[in-house]
Amino acid sequence: MSQMTTSPQFVSMRDVFGDKLLELSKRDPRVFALDGDLANSTKLDKVAENNESKFLQMGIAEQNMLGVAAGLASVGLQPWVCSFAAFIVKRAFDQIVVSIAQPKMNVKMIGAYSGLLNGCTGKTHQSLEDLAIMRTQPGMVVLAPADSVELRQMMEYANQYDGPVYIRVARDSYPDLFDEQSYRFQVGKGVTLVSGTDVTIISTGTQTSRCLEAVELLKQEGISAELLHLPSVKPLDAEAIIASARKTGVVVTAEEHSIYGGLSSSVAEVLVENFPVPMERIGVQDRNSESGSNSALLNKYGLTAEHVAEKARKVIARK
Amino acid sequence: MEHLTNENVEKLKVLAAEIRRNVVKTVYHAGAGHLGGPMSAIDILTALYFEVMTIDHDNPAWEERDRFVLSKGHSAIALYSTLAERGYFPKEELHTFDEIDSRLQAHPDMNLLPGLDMSTGSLGQGISAAVGMALGAKLKQQSFRTYCMIGDGESQEGQVWEAADIAVKYNLDNLTVILDYNHLQQYGWKGTEGRTREIPVFSPSSRWGAFGFHVISIDGHDFKQIVKALRDAQRISGKPTIIVAHTVKGKGVNYMENNYLWHSKIPTDQELALALTELQGGNVQ
Numbered sequence: 001m002s003q004m005t006t007s008p009q010f011v012s013m014r015d016v017f018g019d020k021l022l023e024l025s026k027r028d029p030r031v032f033a034l035d036g037d038l039a040n041s042t043k044l045d046k047v048a049e050n051n052e053s054k055f056l057q058m059g060i061a062e063q064n065m066l067g068v069a070a071g072l073a074s075v076g077l078q079p080w081v082c083s084f085a086a087f088i089v090k091r092a093f094d095q096i097v098v099s100i101a102q103p104k105m106n107v108k109m110i111g112a113y114s115g116l117l118n119g120c121t122g123k124t125h126q127s128l129e130d131l132a133i134m135r136t137q138p139g140m141v142v143l144a145p146a147d148s149v150e151l152r153q154m155m156e157y158a159n160q161y162d163g164p165v166y167i168r169v170a171r172d173s174y175p176d177l178f179d180e181q182s183y184r185f186q187v188g189k190g191v192t193l194v195s196g197t198d199v200t201i202i203s204t205g206t207q208t209s210r211c212l213e214a215v216e217l218l219k220q221e222g223i224s225a226e227l228l229h230l231p232s233v234k235p236l237d238a239e240a241i242i243a244s245a246r247k248t249g250v251v252v253t254a255e256e257h258s259i260y261g262g263l264s265s266s267v268a269e270v271l272v273e274n275f276p277v278p279m280e281r282i283g284v285q286d287r288n289s290e291s292g293s294n295s296a297l298l299n300k301y302g303l304t305a306e307h308v309a310e311k312a313r314k315v316i317a318r319k
Numbered sequence: 320m321e322h323l324t325n326e327n328v329e330k331l332k333v334l335a336a337e338i339r340r341n342v343v344k345t346v347y348h349a350g351a352g353h354l355g356g357p358m359s360a361i362d363i364l365t366a367l368y369f370e371v372m373t374i375d376h377d378n379p380a381w382e383e384r385d386r387f388v389l390s391k392g393h394s395a396i397a398l399y400s401t402l403a404e405r406g407y408f409p410k411e412e413l414h415t416f417d418e419i420d421s422r423l424q425a426h427p428d429m430n431l432l433p434g435l436d437m438s439t440g441s442l443g444q445g446i447s448a449a450v451g452m453a454l455g456a457k458l459k460q461q462s463f464r465t466y467c468m469i470g471d472g473e474s475q476e477g478q479v480w481e482a483a484d485i486a487v488k489y490n491l492d493n494l495t496v497i498l499d500y501n502h503l504q505q506y507g508w509k510g511t512e513g514r515t516r517e518i519p520v521f522s523p524s525s526r527w528g529a530f531g532f533h534v535i536s537i538d539g540h541d542f543k544q545i546v547k548a549l550r551d552a553q554r555i556s557g558k559p560t561i562i563v564a565h566t567v568k569g570k571g572v573n574y575m576e577n578n579y580l581w582h583s584k585i586p587t588d589q590e591l592a593l594a595l596t597e598l599q600g601g602n603v604q
Contacts, residue, residue: 059481059484059488061481063443064447064485067444067445067448068450071437071449071454072452072454074386074436074451074452075386075451075459075461077459097441098438098439099447103428103438
């Protein structure tokens with residue numbers, strides 16, 4: 001695929017987020033960064049230290065932070081609210097609904113430390129529900145980048161778009177999949193990273209890099225898997241999902257999120273209504289998680305490349 | 320004008336009575352809505368929209384206008400009736416209140432009705448938005464002021480105090496918060512004289528003062544005190560102001576006053592007639 005890079009480097013997603021927001025804050029007078037006292041974790045500190053007048057400390061009070069953002073947006077500014085996804089989405093959800101989503105405020109919400117891998121801080125700080133929760137809101141754009149190239153392009157899109165956007169950002173470093181020059185993120189569009197005929201793997205966010213490994217594992221067994229990356233969970237690329245399911249006949253979804261309500265539910269809704277096929281789902285099952293290293297967590301909760309390959313074999317057997 | 324003349328007070332009383340009449344009629348007609356909280360807020364809204372705020376009802380989106388946020392969004396009908404009286408939309412539209420496809424939703428929706436500066440409804444949220452507006456004015460170096468009315472029951476929400484912290488931290492002297500201190504909420508904690516008396520927010524003046532606000536206490540139904548407090552707040556530098564407005568829930572209709580049951584009760588035909596008679600000709604205070 002021409003959009004993919006030939007020399008993948010591991011890049012820190014949060015550093016890229018901080019650098020890009022610093023750039024936007026210098027370029028666009030409307031852009032302000034709102035912090036809930038986590039700037040040195042989320043890397044919002046790049047704005048605090050290099051463009052201090054665009055940094056607003058809101059303290060450890062997420063509900064008020066989202067409300068203040070709504071007020072700032074109502075007078076023509078573009079606040080970027082950043083905290084851990086667990087706090088911004090879950091603790092302040094009523095504020096997101098009433099003060100931001102219903103009035104369609106131009107607020108950008110960044111859920112840092114999203115998913116399962118959050119630096120060994122465990123289940124209170126993990127966010128396995130953010131995609132499910134945020135996509136319930138009419139007009140909310142919900143995005144999950146696979147790599148730093150895509151993250152930068154999403155932030156550029158969010159800056160141009162007038163309305164509420166949620167972007168989940170991973171804490172750690174991930175290999176860059178896309179080529180900066182040729183790749184173009186488009187909201188509501190999926191990207192076929194690998195073409196195949198035996199099974200469709202649909203993934204979002206940083207789980208996509210693990211699915212890419214799974215495709216290689218399957219290839220060694222003679223299984224031709226198609227990998228469809230959906231950076232835009234809402235709006236969703238229903239056409240691409242249906243077209244790929246039509247081609248391969250079976251689907252595996254994969255996300256670093258609960259199996260309830262997020263990508264897998266979104267894909268299942270599209271397929272059930274349009275083109276039902278056998279489907280298996282990779283994600284955290286109906287159980288509480290815990291603290292641990294990235295590899296231990298991925299292993300225990302079933303998110304490794306091997307787990308994806310296993311589900312692919314299983315769903316192919318259901319054809 | 321610095322101080323209200325008696326003539327101006329009479330003018331505001333007549334307006335407030337008309338706004339109250341339309342509130343009672345609207346709720347009766349809709350068979351839904353709140354009455355107690357709106358009635359306690361109306362004199363303050365009348366003072367804001369007819370005497371104090373810099374606004375243009377022909378250009379509701381004017382960027383330099385003063386902002387108003389009704390954080391206690393369940394008093395929406397009081398704001399709608401005030402906006403209609405001020406000329407933002409035809410008074411006949413009040414009859415659509417709370418109906419499907421109406422611009423006058425049960426709680427304020429800023430995307431539907433021109434003149435609303437913020438959507439509210441879930442308690443405690445409006446004050447944060449007002450803080451954002453006042454902060455935005457500072458960041459944009461604009462001179463408009465932001466006014467926000469909160470309820471005393473609403474002040475049980477922790478978000479109110481989160482907002483207070485930030486208003487003081489950013490020295491928002493362009494923000495005036497008005498507490499509609501009517502001492503009653505929907506059900507509340509049972510007190511010695513009914514459902515609630517002093518309970519809804521403990522010692523608001525000392526509490527807001529401790530947070531760093533400039534505090535002014537007034538009778539929230541005395542136009543001279545209301546207007547003076549709102550103007551005094553404009554001169555305070557370096558910190559936000561809270562006006563603790565002592566009010567009466569259900570103000571203006573004898574059988575509603577200080578009775579928690581009228582939080583959201585609908586008048587009968589007889590009760591409507593009685594209310595309209597009492598409110599005739601601005602005979603409120």
